[in-house]
């Protein structure tokens with residue numbers, strides 16, 4: 413009952429960030445505990461790691477689930493069907509996560525979203541993610557669904573050029589952003605996460621980013 417009331421209140425605060433981009437406040441509230449349990453299971457099999465990029469080590473620790481996982485090394489970024497740490501396929505995408513992502517996408521007007529990749533980002537305090545576009549998927553007709561759990565953060569919502577001004581969007585536990593259509597290639601990022609303790613995740617923020625990756629598009633991109 414309490415969760416229902418909170419969800420109704422949260423839904424009233426849903427916000428269109430730009431054409432094709434919708435912030436769904438509290439959309440993951442009922443599923444959050446289960447999703448975090450899934451993250452624990454996934455990262456037992458495919459542990460969090462700080463990946464290397466051509467410009468240095470990322471402050472965010474990452475893992476993946478689904479048919480493809482986003483990976484990076486000194487030569488660039490790509491999707492891979494295998495976890496380079498284990499040589500094994502990534503853990504399967506949990507049904508609860510898939511359902512939540514499809515429902516969120518449908519709410520934002522993207523009815524046929526069928527994600528096959530989920531990047532799991534873990535932000536310890538002081539971790540951040542610079543402005544970037546999600547453009548390695550080879551499929552820009554499908555949206556991205558991004559779920560925030562745990563510590564709050566400021567999401568940067570930019571434009572189609574890196575130099576465009578970026579809106580600062582405060583995100584809290586269980587908020588979900590869907591962006592596709594005219595907003596699919598907008599630059600976005602996350603400001604440095606501040607110190608704190610959240611009852612659901614302790615001293616970190618977890619982000620789940622679900623994407624639909626074209627199978628042929630798993631080559632290295634820089």
Ligand SMILES: O=C(O)CCC(=O)C(=O)O
Pocket residue numbers: 531533541546558560567600601602619621
């Ligand atoms: O952590 C977030 O909210 C955003 C993550 C993100 O932009 C990404 O994984 O590409």
